[in-house]
Amino acid sequence: MRLAELSERSGVSTATIKYYLREGLLQPGRRVSATQAEYDDGHVRRLRLVRALIQVGKVPVATAREVIAAAEDESLDHHVRLGAATAALPAGPEPAEDDPETAAAGRTVNALLQHIGWRHDQELGKLYPAYRTLVAAVAALRRLGYPCGVAHLLPYARLAAQLAVTDLDLVEEQPTETGQIEAAVALTVLYEPVLLSLRRLAHAEESARRFRGDEGA
């Protein structure tokens, strides 16, 4: 298809598509003349991912470019490509260095990962910014004196493991490897507000049940 049709099918203006092409967020089309290029379904799908990252996830352009480069690197094994693409997404704050609460939080997180049987902490720590965000979040809980031991964190980790099964089932609905990686990145970003808002609604429901003796509608 030509640029005009790509714009219509993706809902992205031609000016924005040209901007994404210049920024390396969208792969170039197949050139058919000096002034025209041909685009395909891969371009439509990629535009969905770029919009998910930039328009919904508010990911900076430079970061989106890294995420996409990782997703495109076909020299890597499927699960490594998938991991690299999601690991390039922006994560939360980094833990404070040389801080006793960070050190203690790191030990708690490692004990948690060991308990639940996830992969080796060192490996995760290096590959995944999420590991460092988790350490920072536990350090904040410790500093403020709120409960955050392995026993408190374990139910959250168990539920996260169940969520991952649900998430990966959605990803596997995509027929191609590249489509799966693009969906994994987009769904990571797009389902975060779904999860957080459902948790808050569930709090309202559960607290009405406990503190009002309400058994729900």
Next chain:
Amino acid sequence: MRLAELSERSGVSTATIKYYLREGLLQPGRRVSATQAEYDDGHVRRLRLVRALIQVGKVPVATAREVIAAAEDESLDHHVRLGAATAALPAGPEPAEDDPETAAAGRTVNALLQHIGWRHDQELGKLYPAYRTLVAAVAALRRLGYPCGVAHLLPYARLAAQLAVTDLDLVEEQPTETGQIEAAVALTVLYEPVLLSLRRLAHAEESARRFRGDEGA
């Protein structure tokens, strides 16, 4: 205790405590002379909450003041106070108005809430910004063509209901009503990065398992 001891016990500088007093984020102490006031454990606990909101949650001061005013309103029933305090927390983006995807997303969310048996959608929608964030998030998924029907959302809602049980168990560890409300607000904010980072680590684990045939450590 005097101001100096409150500062030492809470880890908040006396200048910052005076700022929080001026801003109405911390209740005044009991005045014992023209220049001195006496503070108690309630002040130490309140400072933890204020730090959780402002320093960790990056909540604006005006919003933190609203959250605290709701938490303090002893004229309300316990579960209403709790709900009002957490509902005053900043939520995600608002849904676009007069937009067909927003309308369709609203129908999906209402069908989901009805299916899982949570309270009436209208009531939730008015009380909880999280309801509107959820509608906006589902509308974004629809607009981009990613899966987000009731069948897709239901497992997330079920897991959120389980999380709420875990969260409220932590809240109920606090012995007083005010302590429970303060903990509910702080844990809502402080456990969001815990949950999101655990979800990402669980993705890494689950994708290694599926796509590498790795059964974990």
